Amino acid sequence: MPLKVYNTLTRRKEKFIPLDKNCVKIYVCGVTLYDHMHLGHARAVIIFDVINRYLEYKGYKVKYVTNFTDVDDKMINRAKVLGTSIFDLAKKFTKEYFQQIELLGVKKANYYPRATEHIKEIIKLIKQLENNGFAYDKDGDVFFKVRKFSSYGKLSHQNIKDLSVAVRVEENKKKEDPLDFALWKKKKKEEPSWDSPWGEGRPGWHIECSAMAMKYLGESIDIHGGGNDLIFPHHENEIAQSEGATHKEFAKYWLHNGLLIMGKQKMSKSIGNVFTLSNALKKYNGETIRYFLLSAHYRSPLSYEETSLKKAASSLKRVYNTLQKIERIEKKDKKSSPNKTKIEKEVSELSLYLKEVEEKFTLAMDDDFDTPVVLSIIFEGIKRANLLLNKTDYLDNLSYELLLKTKEKIKKMGKILGLFQEEKRENLQGKEEDLIKILLNIRNELRKEKNWALADKIREKLDNLGIELEDEETETIWKVKK
RNA sequence: GGCGGCAUAGCCAAGCGGUAAGGCAGAGGACUGCAAAUCCUUUAUUCCUCGGUUCGAAUCCGGGUGCCGCCUCCA
Numbered sequence: 443m444p445l446k447v448y449n450t451l452t453r454r455k456e457k458f459i460p461l462d463k464n465c466v467k468i469y470v471c472g473v474t475l476y477d478h479m480h481l482g483h484a485r486a487v488i489i490f491d492v493i494n495r496y497l498e499y500k501g502y503k504v505k506y507v508t509n510f511t512d513v514d515d516k517m518i519n520r521a522k523v524l525g526t527s528i529f530d531l532a533k534k535f536t537k538e539y540f541q542q543i544e545l546l547g548v549k550k551a552n553y554y555p556r557a558t559e560h561i562k563e564i565i566k567l568i569k570q571l572e573n574n575g576f577a578y579d580k581d582g583d584v585f586f587k588v589r590k591f592s593s594y595g596k597l598s599h600q601n602i603k604d605l606s607v608a609v610r611v612e613e614n615k616k617k618e619d620p621l622d623f624a625l626w627k628k629k630k631k632e633e634p635s636w637d638s639p640w641g642e643g644r645p646g647w648h649i650e651c652s653a654m655a656m657k658y659l660g661e662s663i664d665i666h667g668g669g670n671d672l673i674f675p676h677h678e679n680e681i682a683q684s685e686g687a688t689h690k691e692f693a694k695y696w697l698h699n700g701l702l703i704m705g706k707q708k709m710s711k712s713i714g715n716v717f718t719l720s721n722a723l724k725k726y727n728g729e730t731i732r733y734f735l736l737s738a739h740y741r742s743p744l745s746y747e748e749t750s751l752k753k754a755a756s757s758l759k760r761v762y763n764t765l766q767k768i769e770r771i772e773k774k775d776k777k778s779s780p781n782k783t784k785i786e787k788e789v790s791e792l793s794l795y796l797k798e799v800e801e802k803f804t805l806a807m808d809d810d811f812d813t814p815v816v817l818s819i820i821f822e823g824i825k826r827a828n829l830l831l832n833k834t835d836y837l838d839n840l841s842y843e844l845l846l847k848t849k850e851k852i853k854k855m856g857k858i859l860g861l862f863q864e865e866k867r868e869n870l871q872g873k874e875e876d877l878i879k880i881l882l883n884i885r886n887e888l889r890k891e892k893n894w895a896l897a898d899k900i901r902e903k904l905d906n907l908g909i910e911l912e913d914e915e916t917e918t919i920w921k922v923k924k
Numbered sequence: 925g926g927c928g929g930c931a932u933a934g935c936c937a938a939g940c941g942g943u944a945a946g947g948c949a950g951a952g953g954a955c956u957g958c959a960a961a962u963c964c965u966u967u968a969u970u971c972c973u974c975g976g977u978u979c980g981a982a983u984c985c986g987g988g989u990g991c992c993g994c995c996u997c998c999a
Contacts, residue, residue: 453928473999486999516997595927598994604926605995647997669999674927676998699999700929706991710998737947738937743929743992745936753936753948760947763961806938814938818946828962832955894957901959912960919961 445500445808447665448741450673450696451597455810460664461694466502467659468494469693471651471668471676472554474511475535476520480716481731481746482702482709484546486669488732488860489699489740489811491548493667495858496807507658510536510556514647518633528634532556542719545728547860553658557650561636564645564653567687568625568638576686580616582628582641588621591682597696598674623679625649648679652692656684666693670741671708673698700743702735709746717746727924729861730755736813736859755924761852761862764824767831768849770919771842781836788830792844795826799851813859820855820862823848834915870922878909882918889913 445458460466470490473483490508497504511517512532521528543550557564568584571577576587588594588602595601606621624646629635635642655663661684668677677696684692701708704715722731734754738744799819806815827848830841856862870878881900888897901911904920912919 471999474997479999483999489999514997598927600927600995667999670929671994671998674994675996701993701999703992708993708998712998734936741929742937747935749948750936756949757947760961767961812938814946818938821946825963832962889957892957898958910960913956913958914961915956921960 443805443808445497446810447695447697448810449694450670450698453599456695458695460502461662464503466497466504466665467663468497468504468506468665468667469651469655469659469663470506470508470551470666471672472508472510473535473539474514474516475532475539475556476516477535477711479539479542479719480702480709480711481719481722481735482669482716484542484719484722484731485702485735485744486667486699487543487548488546488735490667490697492736492740492813492859493665493697493811494551495549495860496811499858505659506551507553507555507655508551509651509654510539510554511647511650512556512558513634513644514557529558532558538720542723542728545723546719546732547728547863549860555654555658557645557654558634560650560654560657561638561645563657564649565626565638567649567653567656567683570687571625571683574686574689576682577625578618579640580618582643583616583624584626584640585617585622586625586679586683586686587618588623588682589619591686593685594621594682595678597678597681600674600678623648623675625683648676649683651676652680652684652687655680655692656688661688661690661692663693665695665697667697667699669701670698671701699740700738702746703743704746708743722751726751726755729864730758730924732860733758736861737817739814740811758861759924761820761824761856762864764827764831765849765852765862766919766921768827768845771831771834771837771845782838784836785830785833785838785841788826788833789841789844792826792830792841792848795823796844796847796851799823799855803855807858816855816859820852823852878904878920882911882920885911886918 446455447458448455468490470486472487473479487508490506494504494506510532513528517528517531521531524531568577571586572579572584576590577584578587595605602621606619626638626640626643626649627646628640629642629644633644635644655666666677666680673696681692703709704717707713707715709716719731730751731754734746734750735744737754737757802819803816806812806819809815827845830837830845853862881904885897885900888900904911908923910921910923912921
């Protein structure tokens with residue numbers, strides 16, 4: 443089965459055929475380094491992380507680039523407000539970005555270029571556009587001549603006529619046409635600026651992505667991604683600039699993720715309905731956040747509710763409970779099977795599941811990265827495993843093997859999603875573990891003596907510390923609450 | 925006004941022509957000293973609404989209604 447991806451350009455799912463079959467080139471628009479990230483940003487990061495991982499799973503070598511915008515109006519204004527420079531601002535939020543995506547288990551991109559470090563490339567690209575007649579200099583500002591680019595609007599599927607009617611921003615008088623957009627902005631007092639053939643100034647918003655994508659990936663790339671709020675004007679303009687300069691198709695597949703919804707509207711700084719990543723990470727671990735963000739298809743809007751992360755944590759726990767149960771059981775080895783018929787049904791169903799999982803997984807992911815379906819496949823395995831696991835007295839070597847294999851399969855699928863990889867969820871110091879064990883031993887002696895009151899007291903006190911106990915038939919399991 | 929998307933149980937959310945995945949929450953039961961975990965049963969005869977196409981539609985077409993996104997910075 444070939445991978446199919448939904449391409450905004452054509453508005454349909456298409457077979458994914460990379461330009462170079464040995465190497466897939468992806469460019470994803472990243473964040474502007476002017477403020478904390480929120481869950482919506484995290485969604486985009488995680489979605490493209492999964493796409494990246496899946497392409498590698500499919501055997502492609504992937505070159506993955508995602509940028510930082512470190513100079514624009516927001517950066518400048520924010521720096522002014524905070525009494526700092528855009529460079530210090532960028533430094534601060536870059537650091538936070540990397541700390542947070544590490545907690546989210548994001549696999550690093552190959553390059554993280556930023557606009558201010560690519561002024562040379564940007565200037566070169568603008569010059570190229572000038573030579574091709576797509577750009578004009580108006581007293582130090584350089585604009586892109588939108589009407590000159592005949593296929594303008596092909597990504598957002600708008601025609602120039604409708605767009606020109608819709609223009610309602612206070613127009614820059616220097617523009618020849620209200621639709622034109624800035625490639626280079628002339629310096630205003632006290633703004634950070636760079637030398638250029640048109641005088642001191644700074645790059646416009648869109649040009650950095652074209653310049654950097656081309657520098658690291660070449661003039662034509664396979665996948666260009668970002669949130670669907672970037673389709674217009676940002677990506678539309680990127681196409682115009684890039685193709686105006688090179689006369690080659692800039693990106694073959696345009697992938698756009700749906701936005702995170704909070705209280706009916708998209709989560710957005712300007713609306714003010716944000717839940718920052720750092721706040722989320724205070725209460726939940728990165729994996730929980732990741733699970734939540736992958737629980738809907740990447741193109742759909744995803745609603746964030748107060749309970750969303752709590753739900754995700756519960757779901758995650760269900761998977762780990764079973765995985766851990768399998769880990770515990772695999773250590774004991776039992777050759778004899780007291781009564782095979784007792785587990786016949788469970789064994790055959792698990793076997794069937796194992797036979798089919800990988801194909802089901804691939805089918806789901808090949809269908810435009812359908813992560814919710816993958817999760818349902820994983821839970822199916824969890825259920826089947828639990829069913830067999832319940833028959834502890836009848837388990838034999840064959841069932842152990844099946845369970846082990848189930849665990850491996852789930853982890854393998856989980857790896858693509860960046861989930862379920864924790865081997866040991868309880869990260870305590872050695873001494874702490876020993877102390878818990880001592881307490882558990884004492885408690886079990888109390889239980890033998892039917893001193894329930896004291897035994898329960900120990901359980902309760904430990905629970906208050908965040909350590910949960912589960913009395914199983916032969917032993918007591920403890921877990922650190924997440 | 926233009927372009928696009930969405931409406932599926934209490935909540936989140938798949939499915940996109942063959943008779944409603946999965947998770948969370950709730951209820952009942954089994955197991956347990958009690959819990960926890962797990963399992964079983966249960967919660968949508970029906971997928972916003974009205975028509976149409978079809979042997980057959982949540983899925984396709986047309987009309988409503990409601991919501992959302994983009995057209996301005998935005999993942």
